[in-house]
Amino acid sequence: MRFLNDIKPPYDLTYDDVFMVPSRSAVGSRQGVDLSSPDGTGTTVPLVVANMTAIAGRRMAETVARRGGLVVIPQDIPIEVVTDVISWVKTRHHVLDTPIVLVPHQTVADALSLLPKRAHGAGVVVDEDRRPVGIVTDHDLAGVDRFTQLSEVMSKDLLLLDADIDPREAFNTLDGANRRYAPAVDGEGRLAGVLTRKGALRATLYTPAVDAKGRLRIAAAVGINGDVAGKAKQLLDAGVDTLVVDTAHGHQESMINAVKAVRALDPQVPIVAGNIVAAEGVRDLIEAGADIVKVGVGPGAMCTTRMMTGVGRPQFSAVLECSAEARKFGKHVWADGGVRHPRDVAMALAAGASNVMIGSWFAGTYESPGDLQQAADGRLYKESFGMASARAVRNRTSEESAYDRARKGLFEEGISHSRMFLDPARPGVEDLIDSIIAGVRSSCTYSGAGSLEEFAENAIVGIQSAAGYAEGKPLHASWN
Numbered sequence: 001m002r003f004l005n006d007i008k009p010p011y012d013l014t015y016d017d018v019f020m021v022p023s024r025s026a027v028g029s030r031q032g033v034d035l036s037s038p039d040g041t042g043t044t045v046p047l048v049v050a051n052m053t054a055i056a057g058r059r060m061a062e063t064v065a066r067r068g069g070l071v072v073i074p075q076d077i078p079i080e081v082v083t084d085v086i087s088w089v090k091t092r093h094h095v096l097d098t099p100i101v102l103v104p105h106q107t108v109a110d111a112l113s114l115l116p117k118r119a120h121g122a123g124v125v126v127d128e129d130r131r132p133v134g135i136v137t138d139h140d141l142a143g144v145d146r147f148t149q150l151s152e153v154m155s156k157d158l159l160l161l162d163a164d165i166d167p168r169e170a171f172n173t174l175d176g177a178n179r180r181y182a183p184a185v186d187g188e189g190r191l192a193g194v195l196t197r198k199g200a201l202r203a204t205l206y207t208p209a210v211d212a213k214g215r216l217r218i219a220a221a222v223g224i225n226g227d228v229a230g231k232a233k234q235l236l237d238a239g240v241d242t243l244v245v246d247t248a249h250g251h252q253e254s255m256i257n258a259v260k261a262v263r264a265l266d267p268q269v270p271i272v273a274g275n276i277v278a279a280e281g282v283r284d285l286i287e288a289g290a291d292i293v294k295v296g297v298g299p300g301a302m303c304t305t306r307m308m309t310g311v312g313r314p315q316f317s318a319v320l321e322c323s324a325e326a327r328k329f330g331k332h333v334w335a336d337g338g339v340r341h342p343r344d345v346a347m348a349l350a351a352g353a354s355n356v357m358i359g360s361w362f363a364g365t366y367e368s369p370g371d372l373q374q375a376a377d378g379r380l381y382k383e384s385f386g387m388a389s390a391r392a393v394r395n396r397t398s399e400e401s402a403y404d405r406a407r408k409g410l411f412e413e414g415i416s417h418s419r420m421f422l423d424p425a426r427p428g429v430e431d432l433i434d435s436i437i438a439g440v441r442s443s444c445t446y447s448g449a450g451s452l453e454e455f456a457e458n459a460i461v462g463i464q465s466a467a468g469y470a471e472g473k474p475l476h477a478s479w480n
Contacts, residue, residue: 001320001350004462012317014299015344016469021460025448030441031205034451035068039292039332039354040270041242042217044068044207045437046349046452048334050359051075051221051246052302054384057369058085059117060362060429062092065216067206067433070355072244075221079231082220083238090215090239095167095203096184096193099124104133104151108141111150115141116372119365119428120196124183125154130190132158132183160185163192167203170195202430206437217241219272224258232262242270246294248305250274251281256288263289275336277313279325286329292354293331295322299338301360302384302418316351323352323456342439349440349452350459360384364420365429372422380427381419 003009004021027033037043047069049056053076061071073082092098100114100123111123115138125134134154144153159177161170161184174182174197186192209217219242220235222228232243245258250273259273273285274294282293296319298305298312306312315338323333335348336357348356362368363384370382426432449455 001352001456001459001461004460007463009317009463012314013463014314015316015338015340015347016466017314017463018316018347018461019464019468019472020346020350020443020447021462022446023448023458023460025445027445027448027450030438030445032450033441033444035437035440035444036207036452037332037354038453039334041070041219041292041355042209042211043070043355044209045433046345046353046355046440047433047436048072048219048355048357049362050300050336050357051219051244052359052363052384053077054370054382055359055363055368057367058088059098059369060365060367061085061089061218062098062216063119063367063429064433065089065209065218066092066094066097067202067430068209069433070209070217070219070242072242072357073218073220075223075246079234079238082235086218086220086235086238086240089218090211092216093163093193094208094210094214094216095170095200096163096195097199099183099191099194101126101130101191102136102150103127104149104154106150107146108144108148108150108153109146111136112138112141112146116366119367119430120181120194120199122181122194124191124194125150126191132160132185132191134158135181135183137181158183160189161195165195167200171197171200171204174200198430202434211239211241219244221246222258222262223247224252224254228258229261229265232267233265236265236267236269240269242272243267244272244294245290246272246274248275248297250276250294251278251284256284259285259288259290272334274334276322277318279321282322282325282331282333283329286326286331291331292334293322293326294334294336294357295319295353296336296338296357300336301340303337316347319348319351319353327352342436343443345436346440346443347461349455350443350447350461352456354452360418360420362429362432363418364422365432366422366427367429368420375419375421379421381421384418384420 035045045068049071051072051074053074102123102125122137136154159182163184163186181196184193220240221244222231224247270291272292273290277297299315319335326333332354334355335353345356444455447458449458
């Protein structure tokens with residue numbers, strides 16, 4: 001990457017401060033751009049979901065890996081639960097979504113409590129042999145008494161797909177039958193999963209992130225306190241594909257020692273460590289054993305670090321400096337935080353990031369772990385919170401004494417309660433991924449890049465005023 005007219009910025013820059021200039025391009029198609037990351041994590045699109053309790057769970061991990069990204073399970077989750085999640089994700093289908101399974105004698109209330117857990121908004125009713133006998137959607141349940149059994153309201157007119165059907169054929173079958181959704185069954189007629197028209201289409205456009213055995217990938221985090229090596233070994237034994245050693249201030253002795261302890265295990269998976277914002281931190285963490293360094297202090301939507309402490313750095317400049325330093329060692333960086341629009345992801349990649357970590361943006365989706373709630377104006381939302389907030393600290397210190405918990409609760413650097421509203425046009429994480437990846441692919445074609453590495457090399461970036469940034473925003477209503 002180079003700056004337009006080779007101007008050296010007089011101050012550090014955020015994503016809003018910069019723009020990209022188009023270059024002569026021989027890339028003929030957006031779909032011809034290879035978005036797989038060179039950092040060894042196996043992502044086929046450069047997106048990583050942050051290890052935040054309100055965002056990263058099994059549903060998110062399955063869905064994002066199926067589209068080529070990676071989810072990091074938080075360090076606060078008990079190891080037994082994380083092991084179960086890893087095992088579950090690795091048994092998921094590459095094309096079929098995991099169904100919401102119901103039985104005929106369950107009630108409308110049971111279905112209504114489960115349907116918001118998945119973006120497809122439907123449940124499959126099965127018999128005692130797990131053979132589909134009906135489908136219920138939110139439309140079927142509207143205005144129906146909540147104690148009504150599903151056998152009375154389910155649709156029995158089923159279109160069944162073969163579990164091994166080609167995605168394009170599945171799309172054409174669903175489209176020809178004017179169906180949005182259909183169960184898929186195995187050779188014995190038992191439910192194997194579900195597929196929507198859009199899901200079948202996406203399966204032709206995305207490549208899942210899979211391990212050497214062809215199973216979906218998943219990452220997990222460890223902190224820097226306690227038996228770091230012991231927990232890391234448990235995660236490795238469970239089959240985790242990337243280990244993230246994580247703390248808010250990554251350039252400290254405890255982090256360096258933690259990374260050394262994890263490296264001593266000789267894991268055959270990438271080690272990610274952070275967070276830092278300067279070249280010196282990159283050097284120290286790589287020398288300690290990190291393969292990837294996580295960059296970002298204070299840019300996240302749930303983070304109050306900069307306002308509380310004054311510590312942090314504008315994210316574009318931080319990623320630019322840190323990625324340049326990592327390249328000297330043949331290593332990589334993740335840009336963690338600060339993205340609000342697809343353009344921000346593109347700018348992070350132009351600055352040299354191998355993956356971009358997203359948190360709060362994905363909190364307001366069906367796949368995030370929280371329960372779906374409704375505001376007074378009818379809008380749907382999920383609650384999110386920062387991992388250094390008082391709420392997260394309470395969860396993390398639940399086994400400590402009341403005094404120690406109260407003492408730590410005084411020192412929070414994050415928002416404990418935030419409503420993340422679902423976008424009616426893009427309520428699922430896959431909808432957001434579509435939007436982001438479409439933008440990134442276009443950015444690459446504008447710069448004449450056929451891969452992420454070429455993009456980081458070719459991008460020409462300029463500096464703009466606030467008015468310049470505002471000029472680029474679309475107008476959703478007329479001037480009058």
